Amino acid sequence: MTCFWNISSRLPEDCVSRVLSLTSPKDACRMLVVSTEFRIPAESNVVWDKFVPSDIVSSTTLKFSSKKELFFILSNSILIDGGYKAFALEKSTGRKSYILSARNLSILHSDDINWTWKCIKESRFHEVAELITVNRLEIQGRIRTKTLSPNTNYGAYLLFKISDHAFGLDSIPCEISVTVGERILTNNTAYLRDPDDKKHQLEGLFYRNRAQLMKERVNKGDERIAQKREDGWLEMELGEFFVGDDEISEEEITMSLMEVKGNQLKGGLIVEGIEVRPRRTN
Incomplete structure (x- = not known):
């Protein structure tokens, strides 16, 4: 310059x-x-x-x-796509980011009595999904690389809250992943809990032995925990991926959170969506 x-x-x-x-x-x-x-x-x-x-x-x-x-x-x-997605440009670079609303995700049993759809003032979208009770949790989001910025490393983040009457969400770690077709880019585990919730911290001490047995049922990982956002939501990093030159290839990225092996009833999870944004570089 x-x-x-x-x-x-x-x-x-x-x-x-x-x-x-x-x-x-x-x-x-x-x-x-x-x-x-x-x-x-x-x-x-x-x-x-x-x-x-x-x-x-x-x-x-x-x-x-x-x-x-x-x-x-x-x-x-x-908001774009009829209010089902949020779009933003990174101010310093102009790189694209998206938030796929809960309605834009694939949530197992979201159309029956196991989930409810509601409007809350904290959300940028018209509706969020709140879990009533299930014993099998599966949430997936998909996005095509062509809609993103080329030559950019992206992170995918589940945006959620934990309601006051939540139960069973952190009895076993969830399996989180980012894949392209059959190719797994990142695979890990994570706990659905509010890091500032003292009640769940105490419960974790009382049921430590049981929790250890439950953990053995899932794939090994670094057991990520959620982070507080400035907008009041929690975010859990599901994984990362790199978008190359958009003129060369176009692929579909699948971002997932699943808890299918615990057979533990759970409820109180409030899902706003999945954010896909450029990762910060030092």
């Missing part, structure tokens, strides 16, 4: 804009504050059109005065 700064004053504005369109949203914003000479080319639609995905623009009815304004609207997340 330093070399560009030195020669940019000798270039026409449209040339400066085209050069900036080959950088990143973060770089373009930096140039906006460097000098008034850069403001017009750095704010032009030539630059920001490169950072806004055309497929999302064509599928929405958003109103905007410039592509730069549209970029920052999308970076704050919008």
Whole structure:
């Protein structure tokens, strides 16, 4: 960027804009504050059109005065596909992220009395799924790599809450995985519990021996636990995957959480969806 700064004053504005369109949203914003000479080319639609995905623009009815304004609207997340998905752009890179709502997931027995669908104010979606009681828990989400940003490492995260009357959810670790067809990319185990819930921590001490026996029924893993999010939900990382050049291949990614071997009745899980977002790099 330093070399560009030195020669940019000798270039026409449209040339400066085209050069900036080959950088990143973060770089373009930096140039906006460097000098008034850069403001017009750095704010032009030539630059920001490169950072806004055309497929999302064509599928929405958003109103905007410039592509730069549209970029920052999308970076704050919008609902798409009839409200069944949330879409956002990463502000620094312009990379895509999605949240598949619970209605967009495959949840075993979600259409019978084992689950209920309800509207809660904490969710960005019209409905979330709340588990009444089952002894076999299966949740899957699918997304095609073509809809994501190329050459990007992604993480998949289950977004959920634990209700006050929850039971049986952490008696045995769930098996979590990310697969492409028959190929398993990541495979692990995780506990469905609120890390700050003192009640479940005490129960874990009382039933430690029983829990150890139950754990032996599942695949070995590092037993991941959920993390608190700023929006109030919990998130559990299901795994990660890499999206290569989208012009070369298109694949379907399956993200799963299953608890099928414990035969333990459970309830009180509230599912908002599965988020697929770029992983942070150091």
